[in-house]
Amino acid sequence: MSDKDDSPEGEAGVLTQTRPKTQRPPLYKVLILNDDYTPMEFVVHVLERFFGLNHAQAFELMLTVHKKGVAVVGVFTYEIAETKVAQVMDFVRRHQHPLQCTLEKE
Numbered sequence: 001m002s003d004k005d006d007s008p009e010g011e012a013g014v015l016t017q018t019r020p021k022t023q024r025p026p027l028y029k030v031l032i033l034n035d036d037y038t039p040m041e042f043v044v045h046v047l048e049r050f051f052g053l054n055h056a057q058a059f060e061l062m063l064t065v066h067k068k069g070v071a072v073v074g075v076f077t078y079e080i081a082e083t084k085v086a087q088v089m090d091f092v093r094r095h096q097h098p099l100q101c102t103l104e105k106e
């Protein structure tokens with residue numbers, strides 16, 4: 001203990017302590033877009049593989065995109081969102097489907 005501190009052990013600084021400022025990082029939505037050609041099962045597979053959804057969740061989300069045109073598949077920090085988009089777009093390109101995946105600031 002410092003010799004300037006005359007308070008009982010453990011109480012030093014309690015009254016003046018302030019909450020440290022925490023900075024939340026900006027978040028980004030990852031979206032997938034509907035198209036007329038990508039097979040439904042392929043979209044389901046992408047959602048399972050890259051976004052950790054189970055089969056039922058992935059199927060439901062795929063149907064939402066099919067009907068509404070677009071859906072948010074996850075919200076992440078920039079680095080993670082960008083990595084997901086890059087991984088999906090690489091996978092999609094290798095399978096020659098037109099599926100589009102993009103990110104948008106929340």
Ligand code: TYC
Pocket residue numbers: 032033034035036037038039040043062063065066099
């Ligand atoms: N509309 C596509 C079809 O009928 C299926 C599909 C769903 C494609 C979601 C893309 O993001 C998508 N085969």
